[in-house]
Amino acid sequence: MALPKYTETHYRIWHYFYLTVCTCVFFFLIAPLFVIFPLSFNAEEFLVFSDGMKRLDPDAFSLRWYVDMIYGTKNPWGLAAKNSFIIAIFATLGSVILGTVAALGLSSRHMPYKGIIMATLISPMIVPLIISGVAIFFFMAKVGLAATHTGIVLAHIVLGTPFVVITVTATLSGFDHSVTRAASSLGSDPVNTFMKITLPLILPGVISGGLFAFVTSFDEVVVVLFLAGLDNTTIPIQMWTGLREQLSPTILAVATCLIILSTLILVTAELLRRRSERIRGINR
Amino acid sequence: MSSETQKILTTDGIPLEESLKKAEKKNKIKAFLLVCPLLLFLVITYVFPIGDMLFRSIDDRMVTNMLPKTYKAMEQWDGKQLPPEEVFEGFYLDYKKLVEEKTFGKLATQLNYEKNGFKSILKKLKRKITKFEEGNYKEQIMAVHKRWADVEYWRALKRRAPAYSYSKYLKGMDMYENEDGKIVQVSEDRRIHKILWVRTVEVAFFVTVFCFLMAYPIAHLLATLPMKYSNLLMICVLLPFWTSLLVRTASWMILLQQQGIVNDFFVWIGLVADDNRPEMMYNKVGTYVAMTQILLPFMVLPLYSVMKTISPSLMRAGKSLGGTPFVAFWKVYFPLTIPGIGAGCLLVFILAIGYYITPALVGGASGTLISNHIAFHMKSTLDWSFASAMGLMLLTGVLAIYWVYNKLVGVDNIKLG
Numbered sequence: 001m002a003l004p005k006y007t008e009t010h011y012r013i014w015h016y017f018y019l020t021v022c023t024c025v026f027f028f029l030i031a032p033l034f035v036i037f038p039l040s041f042n043a044e045e046f047l048v049f050s051d052g053m054k055r056l057d058p059d060a061f062s063l064r065w066y067v068d069m070i071y072g073t074k075n076p077w078g079l080a081a082k083n084s085f086i087i088a089i090f091a092t093l094g095s096v097i098l099g100t101v102a103a104l105g106l107s108s109r110h111m112p113y114k115g116i117i118m119a120t121l122i123s124p125m126i127v128p129l130i131i132s133g134v135a136i137f138f139f140m141a142k143v144g145l146a147a148t149h150t151g152i153v154l155a156h157i158v159l160g161t162p163f164v165v166i167t168v169t170a171t172l173s174g175f176d177h178s179v180t181r182a183a184s185s186l187g188s189d190p191v192n193t194f195m196k197i198t199l200p201l202i203l204p205g206v207i208s209g210g211l212f213a214f215v216t217s218f219d220e221v222v223v224v225l226f227l228a229g230l231d232n233t234t235i236p237i238q239m240w241t242g243l244r245e246q247l248s249p250t251i252l253a254v255a256t257c258l259i260i261l262s263t264l265i266l267v268t269a270e271l272l273r274r275r276s277e278r279i280r281g282i283n284r
Numbered sequence: 285m286s287s288e289t290q291k292i293l294t295t296d297g298i299p300l301e302e303s304l305k306k307a308e309k310k311n312k313i314k315a316f317l318l319v320c321p322l323l324l325f326l327v328i329t330y331v332f333p334i335g336d337m338l339f340r341s342i343d344d345r346m347v348t349n350m351l352p353k354t355y356k357a358m359e360q361w362d363g364k365q366l367p368p369e370e371v372f373e374g375f376y377l378d379y380k381k382l383v384e385e386k387t388f389g390k391l392a393t394q395l396n397y398e399k400n401g402f403k404s405i406l407k408k409l410k411r412k413i414t415k416f417e418e419g420n421y422k423e424q425i426m427a428v429h430k431r432w433a434d435v436e437y438w439r440a441l442k443r444r445a446p447a448y449s450y451s452k453y454l455k456g457m458d459m460y461e462n463e464d465g466k467i468v469q470v471s472e473d474r475r476i477h478k479i480l481w482v483r484t485v486e487v488a489f490f491v492t493v494f495c496f497l498m499a500y501p502i503a504h505l506l507a508t509l510p511m512k513y514s515n516l517l518m519i520c521v522l523l524p525f526w527t528s529l530l531v532r533t534a535s536w537m538i539l540l541q542q543q544g545i546v547n548d549f550f551v552w553i554g555l556v557a558d559d560n561r562p563e564m565m566y567n568k569v570g571t572y573v574a575m576t577q578i579l580l581p582f583m584v585l586p587l588y589s590v591m592k593t594i595s596p597s598l599m600r601a602g603k604s605l606g607g608t609p610f611v612a613f614w615k616v617y618f619p620l621t622i623p624g625i626g627a628g629c630l631l632v633f634i635l636a637i638g639y640y641i642t643p644a645l646v647g648g649a650s651g652t653l654i655s656n657h658i659a660f661h662m663k664s665t666l667d668w669s670f671a672s673a674m675g676l677m678l679l680t681g682v683l684a685i686y687w688v689y690n691k692l693v694g695v696d697n698i699k700l701g
Binding site: 011018019021022025026028029030032033035036039046047048049098099101102104105106108110111112115117119120121123124126127128129130131132134135136137138139142154155157158161165215218219221222225226236239240243244247251252255258259262263265266269270 | 308311312314315316317318319320321322323325326329330331332333334336337340498499501502505517519520521522523524526527528529530531532533534535536537538539541543544545577580581609634637638639640641644645655658659662668671672675676678679682683686689690
């Protein structure tokens with residue numbers, strides 16, 4: 001972004017002002033995440049940087065909150081993590097299967113009432129979570145699935161499918177349909193064609209949609225607040241309770257782990273996106 | 285010529301046109317069948333429950349079912365003077381049954397909503413009702429308390445007769461139906477819901493504006509920088525996007541607390557005195573700051589994807605034609621980014637207007653929004669029909685914006701990352 005030599009002074013000033021603003025905004029976006037990191041290693045119980053930490057005194061740092069997270073008495077995090085992973089994995093599987101199949105139909109140019117159906121399928125992403133939560137709670141209570149894993153998984157499938165539908169239809173928009181026609185002309189049945197030709201080509205989109213569905217379920221708290229009983233507590237529920245009642249550094253230890261997890265997911269998603277762009281580039 | 289083309293036959297001897305139509309129809313059904321499982325699933329677990337909410341919000345059969353004989357007798361009563369003996373008799377029979385079943389408490393609560401003072405006279409009646417003699421119930425009931433002889437109470441009772449009512453919706457807008465059947469506003473000091481609606485729209489609007497003001501420059505920078513730098517900076521946008529909402533809210537709670545880093549910084553630069561640290565959390569400031577940071581990626585991504593498609597040569601052309609950089613920006617670049625602005629603003633506004641978690645944690649009393657109020661009625665007062673009514677009012681607003689969004693942007697153009 002070097003400016004040409006002939007730039008007039010007031011444009012030069014304006015340009016540096018613009019860069020300063022951008023830096024501030026990037027800082028505003030990313031800095032809050034890095035506050036959690038050092039504080040989770042705090043040796044004291046308070047959520048402020050102690051004088052020892054400011055002096056970088058090694059005694060001011062400790063792993064006690066991580067130890068508490070894993071071995072703490074009446075430790076809710078183990079059960080919560082287990083539940084979170086089970087629910088998220090099943091919800092992801094359900095969302096991916098239903099969403100991908102639906103996206104295949106939606107990308108067909110023969111699809112009738114495409115607009116209204118697409119709008120309906122995406123709506124769980126748009127409708128405020130509190131409304132989804134209330135509605136799904138009434139439904140699950142009626143069919144006797146409130147406070148069960150099954151109920152929460154079904155609710156998360158509802159919330160996760162829009163992401164899969166969006167990413168897979170986006171991948172399919174650059175899809176060359178002549179390859180599937182070639183497969184059928186060579187005598188392949190539709191299921192075989194899908195498994196051997198279509199799926200490998202759209203896989204990056206499917207996986208990135210799956211990642212979205214996983215994160216949505218793993219991070220979802222509003223609907224679970226209505227649905228969960230004592231046995232179905234999840235990590236977000238525990239964090240929510242912790243944040244409401246008392247902010248303990250153990251929560252920051254958990255938060256640090258979650259940030260690491262989301263970094264991993266981000267890297268995977270980025271790699272997939274690039275791969276998908278490359279594949280689609282070849283197709284064109 | 286046209287008659288000849290119609291005569292073209294396929295090898296089976298069927299006219300080609302018909303055969304094509306058949307194939308077309310088959311493809312349509314095939315496509316639809318693929319969408320069917322998800323559509324059916326969503327209709328059962330999502331669309332139908334939302335319809336059920338609508339039903340709950342207007343369902344007022346509880347009182348109607350509790351007093352069937354009373355309301356039957358009331359059909360002939362014009363409501364001008366005290367009701368006739370039959371109504372009193374019906375009410376006596378209904379209420380006696382409720383007392384025997386021990387469910388009269390619910391009735392008392394419901395009727396007290398309609399008119400204050402009902403609870404006490406119903407309690408009084410409950411004690412006396414076992415000693416009633418047969419016949420002339422009007423006299424006996426009116427002897428229990430003088431309010432039973434007040435026609436206003438009987439009118440209030442009659443107002444609860446319909447099985448369905450929109451009173452919860454009126455309550456959500458701080459209005460009610462008065463004795464004459466007119467819709468009026470509640471007294472000024474009790475208009476709590478209006479404040480909440482205004483505040484919700486206000487917060488959503490300003491969060492959208494702040495997001496736009498912050499997202500525009502950085503989206504521009506990301507779109508114009510060379511790939512290797514912009515990919516690195518993109519992480520700053522995507523990492524918060526993928527990070528748990530609760531983690532981000534927690535970090536704001538740490539930053540904004542009174543002994544927190546932001547306050548430390550203000551003290552350090554001398555903006556505020558150490559013993560006079562401002563309260564930045566548990567009020568509107570906290571809600572604004574945290575929500576803006578959390579929703580910012582949803583503004584940056586659509587803007588970025590639009591700006592990426594704008595060729596830099598357009599700006600150069602604008603400048604070469606004699607425009608200053610500002611003119612070239614305003615006349616050439618900015619108009620081209622309007623689709624992105626529309627998409628980003630609508631998305632952020634829709635998400636902000638239904639926000640629940642962040643306002644509940646950092647909003648305090650003055651920073652809570654409609655969603656928090658709905659949750660309060662679901663969990664604390666258990667007035668589920670009112671929660672449903674409020675939810676549906678909010679939903680109507682959101683769906684209206686969603687409709688505009690769909691018209692302007694198209695749901696199939698939503699970009700994720």
